[in-house]
Amino acid sequence: MVEIPRRSLLAAIAALGAGACSKIAESDTGQSLFEAAQGGHRALHRALAGRQGLAPEYAPEDRSPSFRGNGSVTVETPFYKDQLAKGFPDWRLTVRGLVERPLSLTLAEIRALPQRTQITRHDCVEGWSAIGEWTGPQLAVLLDAARVREEANFIVLRCADTLYGSAYYESIDMVEAYHPQTIIAHALNGAPLPEKNGAPLRARIERQLGYKHAKYLTAIEAVASLDGIGKGKGGFWEDHAGYQWYAGI
Amino acid sequence: MAKHALSTRLWHWINAAAIIVLFMSGLNISNAHRHLYWGDYGFDPKEAWLSVIRFPGWATLPQHYNLALARDWHILAAWPFGVGLAFIWIAMLANGHFRRDLATRPSDWTPAGVIASLRAHSAGGADAAHGYNSVQKILYGMVLGGLLPLMLFTGLAISPGFQAAAPWLLELLGGRQSARSLHFLAAWGIFGFFVIHLVLALANWRLILEMITGGRRAAQASPAIATALPAEGAREHG
Numbered sequence: 043m044v045e046i047p048r049r050s051l052l053a054a055i056a057a058l059g060a061g062a063c064s065k066i067a068e069s070d071t072g073q074s075l076f077e078a079a080q081g082g083h084r085a086l087h088r089a090l091a092g093r094q095g096l097a098p099e100y101a102p103e104d105r106s107p108s109f110r111g112n113g114s115v116t117v118e119t120p121f122y123k124d125q126l127a128k129g130f131p132d133w134r135l136t137v138r139g140l141v142e143r144p145l146s147l148t149l150a151e152i153r154a155l156p157q158r159t160q161i162t163r164h165d166c167v168e169g170w171s172a173i174g175e176w177t178g179p180q181l182a183v184l185l186d187a188a189r190v191r192e193e194a195n196f197i198v199l200r201c202a203d204t205l206y207g208s209a210y211y212e213s214i215d216m217v218e219a220y221h222p223q224t225i226i227a228h229a230l231n232g233a234p235l236p237e238k239n240g241a242p243l244r245a246r247i248e249r250q251l252g253y254k255h256a257k258y259l260t261a262i263e264a265v266a267s268l269d270g271i272g273k274g275k276g277g278f279w280e281d282h283a284g285y286q287w288y289a290g291i
Numbered sequence: 292m293a294k295h296a297l298s299t300r301l302w303h304w305i306n307a308a309a310i311i312v313l314f315m316s317g318l319n320i321s322n323a324h325r326h327l328y329w330g331d332y333g334f335d336p337k338e339a340w341l342s343v344i345r346f347p348g349w350a351t352l353p354q355h356y357n358l359a360l361a362r363d364w365h366i367l368a369a370w371p372f373g374v375g376l377a378f379i380w381i382a383m384l385a386n387g388h389f390r391r392d393l394a395t396r397p398s399d400w401t402p403a404g405v406i407a408s409l410r411a412h413s414a415g416g417a418d419a420a421h422g423y424n425s426v427q428k429i430l431y432g433m434v435l436g437g438l439l440p441l442m443l444f445t446g447l448a449i450s451p452g453f454q455a456a457a458p459w460l461l462e463l464l465g466g467r468q469s470a471r472s473l474h475f476l477a478a479w480g481i482f483g484f485f486v487i488h489l490v491l492a493l494a495n496w497r498l499i500l501e502m503i504t505g506g507r508r509a510a511q512a513s514p515a516i517a518t519a520l521p522a523e524g525a526r527e528h529g
Contacts, residue, residue, distance in 0.1 A: 067363070076366070
């Protein structure tokens with residue numbers, strides 16, 4: 043009897059199928075299938091949860107003992123290091139783009155706005171989760187103060203950090219931007235944001251995966267289209283690694 | 292009358308393709324963070340209840356580590372899998388397949404029932420023409436009513452966008468990391484069934500043909516003919 047190495051046989055079958063799969067994945071049809079599938083999940087989530095459906099919130103004792111930092115864990119500029127040491131006295135968050143009244147806010151001004159505190163779970167695309175308490179104004183408060191124009195379809199979150207030589211950024215649609223749990227957090231577990239978690243400001247987009255929660259925020263920009271921003275796919279990981287723009291799956 | 296309804300055959304093959312894509316892309320996704328936890332949170336490998344191997348490229352989709360593309364495949368194949376599972380349950384309940392072939396009686400769960408199944412099998416009875424035996428009913432029931440729905444619900448539950456729709460689901464499953472662990476365990480449970488199912492089907496390749504053509508339900512047409520002509524039931528089994 044011929045001895046067929048079973049592992050190689052299995053590998054050969056897998057490679058045959060996977061070869062066909064990579065042909066599909068690289069084709070335009072494949073790409074539009076992936077996009078349609080992703081859009082379908084988003085539509086399903088929105089239909090079932092509603093635009094304002096809340097992510098679960100937890101009790102203080104449910105928090106994880108620490109909160110992992112991932113991706114960028116600092117900003118490699120002298121200005122950032124200096125500001126970090128001094129408590130960010132000269133840090134500004136601008137609200138710009140398609141707005142009637144552009145804003146430039148200090149941390150003190152951001153802390154003086156109405157605040158929301160929420161204990162939520164952070165799910166990384168890799169699979170792990172951490173739970174922490176976040177405090178900051180709702181993004182909706184900032185957008186209303188700046189009076190976002192009708193033509194705006196997306197909010198782009200601009201960041202100070204760079205990864206692999208490119209500026210980090212992310213974007214969300216207006217449903218997510220006006221969601222009650224979407225906040226610009228300046229505190230984690232009652233203390234100012236640690237450096238690894240995005241000091242001094244980070245976004246919390248609670249119904250999506252971690253890579254949407256942009257850290258080291260410098261600007262909030264209302265735009266009509268994502269074309270021409272980065273490589274046009276709506277975020278750092280979307281541009282450079284092909285991650286899904288809708289990170290709710 | 293066909294042994295396998297058209298709805299069963301369509302679902303069987305679409306679901307088989309979906310499950311292969313989901314399993315192999317799932318192994319790729321597992322490589323992103325190879326540690327499993329219980330409860331709501333978990334990120335420290337030291338706290339993991341299980342750390343699994345890095346699955347080799349030949350077993351994953353795509354065949355090299357690519358979390359974005361693996362997730363693209365997973366998100367796509369989830370549709371035929373999830374919609375298909377709802378479809379086959381409605382079809383099985385509507386066309387009597389569930390009541391006739393899968394619903395168990397108390398006698399199916401007794402040791403005597405299981406022994407009778409094994410005897411019937413070795414005598415050439417692993418054939419749906421005579422209805423499923425106790426072991427088949429229990430196994431198919433566990434897969435269709437247990438593992439596959441568990442896969443679907445744990446998959447939905449670990450999507451952060453879905454949790455706003457059904458926070459009770461995460462609570463029921465014991466938290467997000469528990470749901471993720473169960474998703475992983477159920478995947479291997481289905482893999483185990485897949486291996487047994489494939490080996491038994493390959494041992495009698497006509498069963499595979501029948502799952503394509505539909506086959507014929509001989510014995511139920513006329514018990515008298517079935518008794519007079521035992522050939523259909525007594526054909527070779529591997």
